[in-house]
Amino acid sequence: MVGAGVLGLPYAMSQLGWGPGVVIMVLSWIITLYTLWQMVEMHEMVPGKRFDRYHELGQHAFGEKLGLWIVVPQQLMVEVGVNIVYMITGGKSLKKFHDTVCPSCKQIKLTYFIMIFGSIHFVLSHLPSFNSITGISLAAAAMSLSYSTIAWVASAHKGVKPDVDYSPRASTTTGNVFNFLSALGDVAFAFAGHNVVLEIQATIPSTPEKPSKKPMWKGVIVAYAVVALCYFPVSMIGYRVFGNSVEDNVLLSLEKPRWLVATANLFVVIHVIGSYQVFAMPVFDMVEAWAVMKMNMKPSSFLRFIIRISYVALTMFIGVTFPFFGGFLSFFGGFAFAPTTYYLPCIIWLAIYKPRRFSLSWFTNWICIILGFILMVLAPIGALRNIILQAKDFKFYS
Template sequence: MLLDKVSLFQDGRNLREIQPFATKQAKTLFSSKPLDKIIEFQDTNSNLVAVKLVFKSGGSLDKPKLVNFAIQLHLEVQSDTTLVCYLITLSGLVYFELALYSTSMGTDGPTDESSNISTTIDEGSEKPLGTDYASEKLQQKDERTERQKQIDDWLPITSSRNAKWWYSAFHNVTAMVGAGVLSLPYAMSHLGWGPGVVILVLSWVITLFTLWQMVEMHEMVPGKRFDRYHELGQHAFGEKLGLYIVVPQQLICEVGVDIVYMVTGGKSLQKVHNILCKDRKQIKTTFFIMIFASVHFVLSHLPNFNSISGISLAAAVMSLSYSTIAWAASVHKGVQPDVDYGDRASSTAGSVFNFFSALGDVAFAYAGHNVVLEIQATIPSTPEKPSKGPMWKGVVFAYVVVAMCYFPVALIGYYVFGDKVEDNILISLEKPAWLIVTANLFVVIHVIGSYQLYAMPVFDMIETVLVKKLNFRPTRTLRFISRNIYVAFTMYVGITFPFFGGLLGFFGGFAFSPTTYFLPCVMWLSVYKPSKFSLSWCINWICIILGVLLMVLSPIGGLRTIILQAKEYKFYN
């Protein structure tokens, strides 16, 4: 079947991406026999992809050159395939067919006689040509494929694929319900009742929709899994452009979250100390951040996602627990006598900037998209039972928990404290002391798990560059050094800039808006190309427009908050 628009290798690469290479090599090798055209075929029943080079009639072809060309093309493809080549003369034209059979899918591939060699055949002859050279090149490719497999088995994202659906549930809860939920009443105080409720509900719906898109796109190419966010971006936008678009955004998100959680963990520990040791000398926030970081210098050496599943489960339970404490304690405290739901800013400019910052707080509360593909990568998948089934089940469960945490905390917290609520609602809840201490300890346990969850894809990127690009050996020593440097970096930045509320607004708008609200929609439009003004097209464009507005407006307010707080802050004091 001739495919004019879409023809995919089993590793998911678009066949047309290899065309420039094929054309260049063919013209170089066959200068005396100009290349007429390239025809692409794909037989989905036999998992066969074929490339036919059609040459203009007349003259003779150098068959060893054809074998050389086939090997070069096969090495360029870099897929888990078996190479078979045929040279056929028919009706005055010369056809050279390169067939790539998937060795990882199906059983309708080539016979054993053709599975290890590259063969050229013309009419009246069935003798293989250039088999020694072909076998040598294929052996080199097999060695490279084996090394690639060993590296993948070592990297944290792809080293384990035996997770259950409930793993994805508590991983998503841990990734999403975090420090952001404690800032929602504060965001409501800047947004007001009407806009606040609308934005909360709209954010919940939009992020659930974009999360569904990412789960669906994880295995949209048969036999290929997009285990990392940037791999999906490369498929949608191209090899280089996909990296340039996704990787900076994802790194800002994940590293930004870890920095914020360093501050959150340290301040929560400080809150516990100040309540329990009122008569003692006050200790600087810097030291509590360092205490919190010391835990991660140990936990960061757990190898992969499944190895932190126990920590993630504990973190998910803690998030539900301290969210419940936050809204239940607010109900117990009752509506404050001087409660006011008016504008808490003293000027119009302040109101506008605070509104923008509150948008970032809401965006930060729905931040799980940056690790969703990496979480799905841990779930086993077969053609009969793809991973999207259990993954979506876990996502729905997680979003129910998200609703149970977010809406009561945001609405009840704002209802009780009004515009007097702090940027962390636990600060507003001063009594009973034991309950506030418990809630803050729960926060500490939760952000420990969340830190590890967001750090794992960063570890994967760092280790991928070190091993694949810089050719370091995949050893424990390499992992020990690289991960400790990362933890030390996030600790240092957290100590230097402990502006919790401002950090939420800045990172929330600048980084999370693209990766959470509209980048999945852009990928969906790029890959599936729905017809203009169809329901899918309209929904995606609405999400894109709202996400872009959030990305532009939110960092303005967050940056202003950081500047105002920085005026009174002395570094490392």
């Protein structure tokens, strides 16, 4: 659950301000916990059948063809979007690690660091399944908890800057409005577990006496407790210390102690190595199934090799060409994560369970749908403006 999106939360707070920032963070935590509970419950709602993929759940709710068209494009956007952002994050963190450990060394282009990070996945992408990346995933989870803790503890230790400024980042009202919208996407990106939750639950054994939803829900509760322990201190302490001068990755704002900053960035690299694979696995599964079933290709090691190498190369190329961590974080957070995380589970719940009109369940789901839809429409607008502004002065492959 705890992804690299946590590092962008202080920046989001600087665009939202104290009051709206705290409200939106708490609301997001509550809404996404509720929608995650719905997905865990719906995994085995039909006796003797398990919905092991998000699109299978969509097909059950909306029909064979419509369900695919509603869910698959959104899920692919999320997973590809996360992998692009993680390519950029891995490269930037490797560069920060290098520059911190050896400040007098010759400067190396960010492009090369992203390519170094991508080369790791040319190897790891050939692991066969979720179970085979258990060790990597466990290391990634430990790292995310570690670098989140380092981010807020180091910020707190640094203390509030003497000239800290909590006023809006932009000098114009228009700029502040667009920044506010963009920040909504940053927050949405941080809550990203829904897109692979059914695939993860599918790996848990299940019997009528001991359905998988019980251990899965316990796991979700632990995950969300960890999310709260990471997200709220990082976002609020990071913003309190740096104010509106905080970077879109809070670790880039920290300079001392050097050894701790270097360690935190190395932890980020290890974490996004594991997280990249968690989000890439469902894409490999989907593309390989499509190639065999729709394109009538013969299932083989060669086909698998070509598909996986091509996918890693594509995400690396986009990351190298447009290394805008903050802009992509916000764009994908609003455009792709809001539907699959904030309101699609609610629409599926209403379609399947049909709660009584004006009941508590009906009201709760409609509130989540409306808020999620507003988020999906508004956040990408602010993000696209920020990407365009960054691209104006940017030298490609620099």
